[in-house]
Amino acid sequence: MTAAEAAALPPEDRPAWYRPPQPYAEGNAEHLGPGHRSPRVYSRVAAALVGGLVESRPDLAAHPEALASWADAEARAALLRYYLDEVGMIDEQTGETRETLLRNLDRFERRASDARQRLGLDPRSEAELALLRARAMREGQLTPQIDLGQLAAQGRAVLDSAADPVRAALDRVRAEAAEVAQTHDTNADDREATQ
Structure with missing residues (x-):
């Protein structure tokens, strides 16, 4: 007899092994456990992780698949860690370690670490990655991301400022050259005086 056939029987005629499905309301979290196997739980945590990361590292937004993989593993590992912190690594009823949860935690931690x-x-x-980007830019394989509008605005701001940047640079070079020449003349005078 199958479960479907047993369900069709009146309650008093059902076999002892049959357990009717429990009608849980939408949003019920009674049997949720850690939440690492429930997409409605870990996907929300993963979305928050991706949002926070993209806010601080917008360059990673160009890689949504890699971000999704990282966030999925990170979220599931975080949920498992939280749950194990709450209930403990050892089942108080049986006295045994929660091997399945610990194996899952290890698996998701490794996935998250690799993705990081x-x-x-x-x-x-x-x-x-910074070294590889620098090497690629130096070898001409990668062009720097330049916002031309921002660069033009910076140029206008420099030109609009009171000091002429070209003249200031020339004045600085001339002053340095005069200082070097004066030092050279002073050293030559000192040598002549000692001879």
Whole structure:
């Protein structure tokens, strides 16, 4: 007899093994547990993580798939950590470790760590990505992202300022040259006096 057939029988004729499905209302979280297997829970956490990261690192918005993978793993790991902090790693009823949850936590932590490295979210990978970008720019494989409007506004601001930047640079170079010449003349006078 299948569960569907048992459900069609009157309650007193159903077999002992049959348990009718529990009618849970929309939004019920009674049997949710950690939430790492519920898309309605971890997707909200992941969306918040992506939003916060893109706000501080807008360059990563060009890689939505990588961000989604990182945020999914990070959110699930965070939910598992929170749950294990609440209930403990050892089941109080059986006295055994919560192996399945700990294995899942380890799996999601590794996925999150790998994704962090790929996105440059840890110190070492951030430095490596910066070096690769610099090398690519130096070799002409990557053009810098320049906002021409912002560059023009900066140029106008410099030109509109009271001091002429070209004249200021020339004056600074002339002053440095005069200082070097004076030092050279002073050293030559000192040498002549000692001879």
